[in-house]
Amino acid sequence: MITQTLALLVDAYRELCAKKLFWITMGLSGLVVLAFAMVGINEQGITLLWFQLPAEAFGARMTSETLPPGLLYRFMFSSLAVPIWLSWVAVILGLVSTAGMIPDLIQGGTIEAVLSRPIGRVRLLLTKFVGGLLFMALQVGVFSALVFIVIGLRGGSWAPEVFLAVPIVVAMFSYLFAVCVLLGLLTRSTVAALLLTMLFWMVVFVVNTGDNIAVSMHEQIKADLRLQQSRLERMERNATQAILAERNEQRAEQGLEPLAEIRPTDDDLIARDPRIPSRRDTIRSAQSSERLASRWRQGIYIGKSVFPKTQETIGLLERWTVDREALAQLGIMPEDDDKMLAQRQGQQATAEALHARSLWWVLGTSFVFMAVVLGVSAVIFQRRDF
Amino acid sequence: MSDMVVSVQNLEKRYGGMGRKVHALRGVTMDVPRGSIFGLLGPNGAGKSTLVKILITAVKRSGGGGTVLGRPIGNKDALRKVGYLPEHHNLPKHLTGRQVIEFFGAMSNMPRAERKRRADELLDLVKMRDWHKKKVGGYSKGMRQRIGIAQALVSDPDLVILDEPTDGVDPAGRRDIRVMLQRMRDDGRTVFINSHLLGELELVCDTVAIMHKGNVVSMGTIEQLTRGMQRYEVEVDRPDPMSLVETIVQRAPRASEGDAPSRTRVLATGETIEARENRLFVGTTDAQAIQPVLDAIRAKGGVIKEVRTHRPSLEDLFMQAVEQDDSPGAARGKDGGRP
Numbered sequence: 001m002i003t004q005t006l007a008l009l010v011d012a013y014r015e016l017c018a019k020k021l022f023w024i025t026m027g028l029s030g031l032v033v034l035a036f037a038m039v040g041i042n043e044q045g046i047t048l049l050w051f052q053l054p055a056e057a058f059g060a061r062m063t064s065e066t067l068p069p070g071l072l073y074r075f076m077f078s079s080l081a082v083p084i085w086l087s088w089v090a091v092i093l094g095l096v097s098t099a100g101m102i103p104d105l106i107q108g109g110t111i112e113a114v115l116s117r118p119i120g121r122v123r124l125l126l127t128k129f130v131g132g133l134l135f136m137a138l139q140v141g142v143f144s145a146l147v148f149i150v151i152g153l154r155g156g157s158w159a160p161e162v163f164l165a166v167p168i169v170v171a172m173f174s175y176l177f178a179v180c181v182l183l184g185l186l187t188r189s190t191v192a193a194l195l196l197t198m199l200f201w202m203v204v205f206v207v208n209t210g211d212n213i214a215v216s217m218h219e220q221i222k223a224d225l226r227l228q229q230s231r232l233e234r235m236e237r238n239a240t241q242a243i244l245a246e247r248n249e250q251r252a253e254q255g256l257e258p259l260a261e262i263r264p265t266d267d268d269l270i271a272r273d274p275r276i277p278s279r280r281d282t283i284r285s286a287q288s289s290e291r292l293a294s295r296w297r298q299g300i301y302i303g304k305s306v307f308p309k310t311q312e313t314i315g316l317l318e319r320w321t322v323d324r325e326a327l328a329q330l331g332i333m334p335e336d337d338d339k340m341l342a343q344r345q346g347q348q349a350t351a352e353a354l355h356a357r358s359l360w361w362v363l364g365t366s367f368v369f370m371a372v373v374l375g376v377s378a379v380i381f382q383r384r385d386f
Numbered sequence: 387m388s389d390m391v392v393s394v395q396n397l398e399k400r401y402g403g404m405g406r407k408v409h410a411l412r413g414v415t416m417d418v419p420r421g422s423i424f425g426l427l428g429p430n431g432a433g434k435s436t437l438v439k440i441l442i443t444a445v446k447r448s449g450g451g452g453t454v455l456g457r458p459i460g461n462k463d464a465l466r467k468v469g470y471l472p473e474h475h476n477l478p479k480h481l482t483g484r485q486v487i488e489f490f491g492a493m494s495n496m497p498r499a500e501r502k503r504r505a506d507e508l509l510d511l512v513k514m515r516d517w518h519k520k521k522v523g524g525y526s527k528g529m530r531q532r533i534g535i536a537q538a539l540v541s542d543p544d545l546v547i548l549d550e551p552t553d554g555v556d557p558a559g560r561r562d563i564r565v566m567l568q569r570m571r572d573d574g575r576t577v578f579i580n581s582h583l584l585g586e587l588e589l590v591c592d593t594v595a596i597m598h599k600g601n602v603v604s605m606g607t608i609e610q611l612t613r614g615m616q617r618y619e620v621e622v623d624r625p626d627p628m629s630l631v632e633t634i635v636q637r638a639p640r641a642s643e644g645d646a647p648s649r650t651r652v653l654a655t656g657e658t659i660e661a662r663e664n665r666l667f668v669g670t671t672d673a674q675a676i677q678p679v680l681d682a683i684r685a686k687g688g689v690i691k692e693v694r695t696h697r698p699s700l701e702d703l704f705m706q707a708v709e710q711d712d713s714p715g716a717a718r719g720k721d722g723g724r725p
Contacts, residue, residue, distance in 0.1 A: 007492030011478065018480030018521075109476035113537070116442035116470035116547075117493035118462035385401070385445040 004119050005127050012131025013138075015104075016097060025093040025139055032085050033146035037154055041072050070157035077147055077162060078318050086169050087314045090139060092198075094173055095180060098132040099194040102184035111386045125381045129181055129374065136173040140166050161321045168317045175308030175366050176201055178373040185377050185384075207304050208311050214300045215353050218293040220346035225286040227342040232279045239272040240264055308366040312357065319355060391545045391576040392418035392441060394452030394459075399436050399445065399600075410436040412600035413450065418593070423567055423577045425587040427704055428597035434580045435473065437597070438547055441578075442470050455544055466494055469538035473549035473580070475530070479523030483514050483533045486522055487540050494541035501540070508536035511566065527554040535566060546570055547578045552586050564590050588700040596707045604707040612698050618668045618676045621692040622683055628661040630686040634678050635659065653679070671695065 016022045040047040041064045045054050056062075062072075105111060105128060114124065144165045152158045179200050184193035240262060248258040270276050399411040410433045418424045428434045439445035441452075443460045457464040477486050484505050491501035509515045512532035522530060531554065538546055551567075552560045567590050570577050581587055587594065588608070595605040604611060622630065628651070635651045650660045655678065658669035666683075668676050676693070683690055698706075 001495070003492050003495050003497070007489055011481070011489055014485070015478065015480050107476060109472050109474045110478075112439060112442060112444040112472040113470060113475060113477075113490065114493060115444045116465065116468060117490065118465040118495065119493060383446070386439070 001123075004117075005123070008124070008127040009131050009134060012101070012128065012134065015101075016135050019097060021093070021097050022135070025090075025097060026142060028093070029085075029090070029139060029143040030146065032081065033143065033150060036073070036076060036081065036147065037150045039072075039076065040154060041067060041069050046072075068155075068157075070151065070155035070159070073147075073151040073155040074159055074321065077151070077159075078321055081143075081147065082165070082314060082317050086140065086143070086165055086317075087172075087311070090136075090143070090169065091173055091176065094136045094139060095176060095194060095197060098135055098177060099180050099184065099197065100190035101128055101132055102181050103188050103190045103193060106185065106188060106384075106386060108386070115386065121382050122378045125181070125378055126374070129177065132177050132181075133170055133174055136177075137166055137170045140169045159321075164320055165317055168313060171363065171366070172308075172310050172313040175310060175313075175370050178370040178377070182373050182377040182380075185380050201310065204307050204310055207300075207307050208309075211297075211300045211304050212350075212354070214293070214297040216346070216350045218290070218297045219349040219353060220343070221286060221290045221293050223342045223346035223349060225283065225290055226345070228279065228283045228286055232276065232283060235273050235276055235279060236269055239269045239276070242272055243268055305361065305365050306369065308369045309362045310366075312354075312362040313366060315354075316359075316362065389420050390417040390453075391420050391456075392416070392424075392452070392454055392578065394437075394441075394450065396450035397437065397440065397447055397452060398449030399433070399440065400448045410600055411440075411447075411450075414597070414600070414602055416595055416602055416605065418576060418578055420576055421571065421574055422592040423571050423579065423590050425591035425594040425700075426578065426580045426597060427582065427584060427587060427594055427700070429582065429708060431599075432597040433600040434597050435549065438470075438549055438578070438580050442468065442547060466541060467544045469541060469543035469546040471534045471538040471546075471548045471551060473553065475534045477522045477530060477534060477537070479521065482519050482521055483525070483529075483536075484509065484518040486533055487536050490537040491540040496541060504540050504542065505536075508539055511539070511569075512536045513562065528556055528559040531555050531559070531563070535563065539570070543575065545576045545578060547580070549580045550583070551579060551581070552583060560586065584700040584704055591700075594700065594703075596704055598708050603710070604703065608700065608703075611703050615698045615702070616671045617696050618670060618673075619692075619694055619696040620666045620668065620676070620679065620683070620690060622664055622666065623689040623691060625664055626661070627664055627666045627683070627688070628659075630688040631659065631666065631679055631682045633685075634682045667696065 038049050041062065042052075043063050043065060044052055045056075045063055047053065067075075102125075105114070105124075115121070141163075144162050147162050148159060151162065176197055180193050180197040183196045184190065187193055187196070243264045244259060244262045247262060251258055264272075393416075395415050397411050397414040397416075399409075401408040401410055412433075414433070414437060416437075426434050426437070436445055440447050441454055441459060443465070447459070452459050453464075454461070455464040455467055478489065481489060487505040487508055488501045491504060492498075496504070505518075509518050512535055514529065514532050514536065517525065517529060522533060525533065531551065535548070535551060538548065548567075552563050555563060564586070567577050567579070571592075579587060579591065591608065593605070593607050594611070595602050597603065620627075624630065628635070631653075634654050650658050653659055653668070655675060657675055659679065660667045660669075666679065668679055670676065680690060680693070
């Protein structure tokens with residue numbers, strides 16, 4: 001059994017090595033890391049090869065004193081390499097390289113020769129699937145190793161956490177590759193499998209964007225509601241104090257002791273500040289909006305649970321490798337602005353809500369999706385006549 | 387151990403679903419004797435490939451059953467001792483000839499050292515030693531076929547199933563393959579060949595089965611199948627040789643209603659006689675029985691140019707079996723073989 005599995009994996013590796021695209025992908029990874037290494041930082045600011053950029057070129061003042069080189073490279077890794085290269089380009093190249101694995105396997109003249117050997121169909125399919133994942137692991141592994149060396153040599157500190165990119169990107173790729181395997185099995189066409197997988201990824205992206213918008217809107221409405229409520233409380237407090245001051249003035253004229261506190265009626269408050277009813281209407285309206293937004297958010301969240309969490313999975317890399325507080329202290333991450341308090345609170349709450357999503361929800365439900373898709377593929381592969 | 391390496395009974399296969407059903411196998415029963423070269427013949431769509439694919443588990447049967455090497459079809463231990471070369475095979479182009487052989491050896495769970503040793507032997511057998519380091523993608527059709535045969539033999543199989551093994555191979559290559567097949571038989575293997583190249587099969591097969599429209603319409607050794615069909619052929623110097631023997635021709639054989647008029651007559655001694663151009667065909671292998679015919683020809687002044695025994699070819703057998711199955715009196719199914 002091990003002999004067969006190893007033979008299939010070695011064959012998958014040889015097949016990929018024989019493809020020009022594999023070497024193009026490796027070359028591109030090398031170029032990205034090279035570009036990564038070209039950037040530096042010194043006491044005057046950011047450097048690009050031998051060119052010196054001003055310290056304030058990117059808004060905040062960045063020199064080797066405010067931003068140590070090691071942190072610069074980590075920041076570049078998390079804000080450029082992860083969201084652009086590893087999240088999109090590397091995965092697309094990976095899909096292009098591996099989309100033909102199943103259609104090639106099941107084409108006439110190939111599959112019969114393999115099935116005539118004493119190997120189970122499910123194991124054959126799953127081994128091919130693992131072969132595709134190994135390609136991705138190899139690609140990301142090489143990239144991470146190069147980044148690790150660049151951070152170590154250029155940044156002066158070693159960052160083994162960049163190797164977390166390997167399991168995380170492979171996990172994210174596995175969701176899409178499972179879909180690609182199923183589509184390759186159904187259509188028997190590399191191009192169709194690739195294009196339909198891309199379409200599926202786009203749907204996942206749209207659902208994810210919808211979820212982000214729903215969470216963001218809900219948190220923004222909640223922040224606005226809190227702001228309106230605090231304003232109402234302030235208005236009622238001011239009105240109460242004004243009424244108290246007026247009563248104590250009257251009591252002083254009557255020679256009575258001043259009151260420490262007072263419980264004015266609603267009519268008294270409104271008489272004192274006529275804006276209070278409209279503020280209450282605004283709050284009621286905001287509460288209604290908040291309930292509606294909450295229902296939408298919940299609905300999209302439940303709907304999204306059945307989809308693989310591609311962006312959240314990649315987001316784990318940022319969650320686990322980037323010290324956001326350290327960056328915020330250095331002025332790289334903008335801090336809260338008092339003038340835009342509610343907006344900032346909403347944004348912060350959105351980020352916190354998204355980051356607070358459990359590992360089980362992000363990875364667990366995605367792996368369940370992948371297992372279901374692979375299971376369907378296995379059933380089809382098991383029952384099909386070739 | 388059974389003397390039959392393949393034995394199937396009432397094997398059925400239906401393809402397709404609603405509205406597109408194809409009945410590819412209609413209860414095939416067949417036995418393949420051990421240590422023989424067995425030829426499976428049939429026109430396109432007869433169900434040959436479907437039958438072979440059921441034996442190697444690429445296609446699931448719809449009914450019936452059978453054994454391969456004494457075990458139920460699909461048994462993994464039996465598959466370990468089966469070698470298979472698909473028709474229009476598509477060997478991995480990214481591998482070298484040696485790697486292909488070793489890959490399929492590994493798929494049969496062979497240890498690494500044994501795979502290497504076997505690959506060396508087979509590269510010599512199929513005369514590909516000089517090309518073993520080249521990628522299969524750069525091979526000619528004949529070279530790919532040789533490597534295909536080598537991969538089928540890598541696990542030292544007891545049963546070798548070859549689907550159109552000489553397809554696309556030049557005459558010299560075909561001769562080499564024939565020698566290889568005979569050597570496999572001499573080594574004690576059973577070779578199961580699926581082909582429509584009747585001339586090739588005739589040269590090597592011990593036993594044949596003819597399939598047509600999902601049925602086995604004829605099966606046996608070539609000797610058995612041609613028994614009663616051998617005859618004498620007499621070539622004379624006239625275009626109407628039947629007129630030379632009319633004195634000894636007794637009657638026309640009984641014809642079924644609706645049959646086309648037969649060219650065959652019956653001699654007074656009971657043998658059939660048929661004229662084609664300047665030849666007479668006498669349905670006997672007994673030399674004594676044709677003497678009256680030769681005497682009658684001479685008596686009429688005819689000149690006998692050649693007398694020889696005529697043994698029907700595999701093509702004759704094939705055409706006869708297929709034509710009989712297609713004749714109006716033959717049982718017909720609702721649908722044909724797989725297109």
